[in-house]
Amino acid sequence: MSDYILEMNGITKQFTGVKALDDVNFKVERGEIHCLIGENGAGKSTLMKVLSGVYPYGTYEGDIVFEGQIQQFNEINDSVKAGIAIIYQELALFPDLTVYENIFAGNEIRKGPFVDWNETIVQASKMLKKVKLNVDPETLVKDLGVGKQQLVEIAKTLSKNVKLLILDEPTAALNENDSENLLELLKELKAQGITCIMISHKLKEVISIADKATILRDGKTICTLDAHKGEISESVIIKNMVGREIEDIYPKRVDHKVGETVLELNDWSAYDPQLARQVVKGANIHVKQGEIIGVAGLMGSGRTELALSIFGNPQNYKLQGEMKVNGQRASFKHTSDAIKAGIAYVTEDRKGNGLFLIKDIKSNVTAAHLKGISSRGVLNLNEEVKVGASYKDSLHIKANSLEQLVGNLSGGNQQKVSLGKWLFTGPKILILDEPTRGIDVGAKFEIYTIMNELIREGLSIIMISSELNEIIGMSDRIYVMAEGAIKGELSKEETTQEAIMELATQ
Template sequence: MSQYILEMRGITKTFPGVKALEDVNLKVKEGEIHALCGENGAGKSTLMKVLSGVYAHGSYTGDILFKDKVCEFRNIKESEELGIVIIHQELALIPYLSIAENIFLGNERSRGGIINWHETTLRTRELLQRVGLYESPNTLIKDIGVGKQQLAEIAKALAKRVKLLILDEPTAALNEDDSANLLTLMLELKKQGISCIIISHKLNEIERVADSITILRDGKTIETLDKKRDGVDEDRIIKGMVGRDLTQRFPERESNIGETILDVQNWNVYHPQRESQKVIDNVSFHIRKGEVVGIAGLMGAGRTELAMSLFGGAYGKKISGTVFKNGKEIKFKSVSDAINKGLAYVTEDRKHYGLVLIDDIKRNISLTSLPKLSKRGVVNQNREVIIAEDFRKKMNIKSSGIHQKTGNLSGGNQQKVVLSKWILSEPDILILDEPTRGIDVGAKYEIYTIINQLAAEGKGVLVISSELPEILGMCDRIYVMNEGRITGEVDREEATQEKLMKLMTKSRG
């Protein structure tokens, strides 16, 4: 019997106008953690959808061998029956069902069409214990955090007697503690004989858990590295991904900082449902022209709530405080009012709030600037096309054209569409919330370059990020938040990860 649990040979998959995969080969050994790396749009997720039956046999060419047997999966159910289970980046859980109901959905413990709830609960407890999730099986999914939901998904996979577990960006939405717990669980599953494929842009995580690494670029297999034999580090993986050495992760910028453009004083925000709960507590900060200011903090620190409440009251109740723009007091009465007064907010959740995924690139770019492109309520479509085409070239958006659906773009290219939309609105101040989340290292560099260009034009830029190296590498000045308050302000020259972490965990007192 072969040492490989999985072999994918000569996989080619084509979409209209785009060859997503071309003659891709992948071999995964029994009982190993195998990482799949590549830039956004390299074909990683597409390859896993071919493997799991999301793209049915016949929609691609090439062969899949699982435990030496040729497989022709027509749907996900067929791959799961053999023990191949994929956990997508967007979790497939139903919020208003319990953990137990979600774990056994479609895989019910029943006899004669009647669910055995006693067995379901007992089995759920066993599975939750196995993944280190100590919640009641009856707890609703909506009542647990994203990190615990990820564990529930893995418990769901274990209920299907998984032999090969595929994790697509499993830590993208997790904080550092939850990410570390998940990686530890992967190593534990490996000891139990479960093989894993992990797709991740967090190269430090790949370095920690992976035994082998296959790199894809432009839909083709570039190489497979053995971590022990090849002495793999982050720089080596990056070279394979982008086709060159990336000597600097952050582009150089010569700061030319001017006068204060935005000054927020004594900002307070209460929870939209629990109106007695203060979410933002007396926060004051300022941004100057040409300056990139960072906000660091752990999940739940209030960074996004601060940004959204400023953006025309998009979040929160009983909002109070004073905002000055160029020295004059200003009020943002609504989101459209905030846009008209020169504020832009790039959301951390581009798929739900940043883009209309079923619409094309052209429409998404023009969305916030329709009044500028219209006369008597009629959009000048020729101008809309010219502007969209200009942004597609200028921002290096990889697509078949401006009429391609935004939902079919890679994460990095989707983010460039979001940035194009807001740059077209000609803002004076941009708030960028997790601007590079789920984006590969090459696309990150391009986004950083765009941020630098915006600062060079004299705009004020506020960057919210959970990645401390990003905050340290991009920002002129850094505010740190915890429990809805500013706990410190640090200049770039004095900032270190240790200093920021100390401020991020500084409690009230």
């Protein structure tokens, strides 16, 4: 007989007449790692917000049964007291406080009316050992990398005697080493009796760590797969997530023609005065019309710095070397110069730097090229609507209307808006920095299809990606970077994961 620590039965949640969750059933056995997966907008985060009390009892239909008791959580503190903790992608830490202060923030150890800081440091050290984080508890959180901050967040939850730990895309912002360390930690927590629910778009992670995986689609429970019965595989997950089989996640190109060289860098270097070091060292690359050029490398290898140095140098690096655009020497003093020359850059941080989350779709799409909807310095709002509608249709942006706030869209649809924003500038060279980070497999397929359409129309794409399969599956040629330098160039025929990693670790 199964020992369920959690049962969510018949959960239905509506927003202004739209069913975000429709009779969802979700069961988690004690001591397992259970992955919750589905496309963006499938209802995963909504379900977890119901569970954690963000959406309080009475705002949804159905029952939450935790440790055999029906629960009525009216706020997050109610679920925390019951032993449920959730860690979101955006970590809830105080950067200017120490590690030990963060671990016990809101849960202070007291001696009479005062906080016992000595005991706090002792207990924080114990929590850090549990998560295998070897740092001084008096370190400021802002001085830690993202991977270590993630572990501090987990230590914080463990200090509250958590029984069920929920992680929402925990590895989205981590490099491969930090991701592997985190997954190993989850296995150790499982051995200590802590049950985990993990939301993830990374299918390899799901396959490697999940005991079970429940798939949601369009707010409904599709199925629960059991790893111990051999039911969890990439093809089965994809089929159930998107409702169809995607034989090849990287769509084939039709009538693919490569033209003349459109961008060339010769002995190109960038020095960062703030870091007091070179972030790009003597790079030599060329990009032809109709090509997708992949730029691979580990975190910190200089990939984004290379992109920014091309795109008008917004970080004010000290640049050396030669850049040619369409055979002519080019020197950009500002990003606007790069845009005029036909270069666009879709940032890896769409929420922080790429989009105005509190503005609607049409405002975001036209934001980088207001002259395109202006006459004598006055915005033509009718033209703004036409442009927004055009990109909403052509990029298949799923939204109720053009007036929908971008912050309320799924990750995949936000990425399409970001892409539309830069396509409206009329680029010839499009730099995509981590174009599918944090989006599901169905949205990835759509982004890849759009990329193929763009190069068929004559655009050139420089794609930076940490996903080796993506780099290999989409690129015509690949440059591999390490420590700011181009370590090698690989043709499609000679590219393997091993070949990339060998160059990336030189």
